[in-house]
Amino acid sequence: MAEAAVRPALPADVGEIARIQSVTWQTGFAGILPPDVLAGFDVAAAAEQWRQTIEQGPATVFVATEGAWVVGFCGAGPSPESESAAANDTPVEDAATVALIGTILVEPRWGRRGHxxxxxxxxxxxxxxxxxxxxxxxVPEQNKAMVGFFRRAGWVPDGVVRTLDAGGRPLREIRVTGSLDLRTT
Structure with a gap:
């Protein structure tokens, strides 16, 4: 295996980030998201959104590399109060110090390598x-691999769920939470 690393994303990475998002959704979310939602994914629009995030925040985007290739990415930053709220939508005591991992995706062909x-x-x-x-x-409730990934890191579902509209079909997500001192290596 070539040398693997993680670094902050650069504006020059947005094309690869959007491509990885598209490929990962097409393969890893095929049974979770409706086919028309997947087919309608706009790589150019996604690249522009990632460019804005990288350049303006508030999240920080990281990329995983293996050798010369960008193989995955993660977006993380301060959690909006609405994302960390209790099930009844009331703010939690530690709302000001909760981080949100907005997305974490590794291109499937580079999976199972620790990225x-x-x-x-x-x-x-x-x-x-x-x-x-x-x-x-x-995390999409149906995505058992992603739920398992977070469990191995010591994060567990906290009982809060939400349902999103995924092209006219409900997408149920569970919220996982845990320490920032991870058990992963």
Missing amino acids: GGRLLTAATAAARAGGSTRGICW
């Missing part, structure tokens, strides 16, 4: 350095 763990470790270390005390992430 996801390295991305999560970098994101949580940055969140800790920024004053956060715990993290959250919304």
Whole structure:
């Protein structure tokens, strides 16, 4: 295996980030998202959104590399109060210090090589350095691999769920939460 690393994303990475998002959704979310939602994914629009995030924040985007290739990415930053709220939509006591892992994706052909763990470790270390005390992430309930990934890192479902409209079909997500001191390596 070539040398693997994680680094902050650069504006020059947006094309690869959007391509990886598209490929990962097409393969890993095929049974979760409706086919028309997947077919309608706009790589150019996604690249522009990632460019804005990289250049303006508030999230930090990290990329995983293996050798010369960008193989995955993660977006993380301070959680909006609405994302960390209790099930009854009331703010939680530690709302000001909750980090949100907005997305973490590794291109399937580069999977099972530790890239996801390295991305999560970098994101949580940055969140800790920024004053956060715990993290959250919304995960499609049907995505057992992603739920398992977070469980192995010590994050567990906290009982809060939400349902999104995925092209006219409900997409149920569970919120996982855990320490920013991870058990992954």
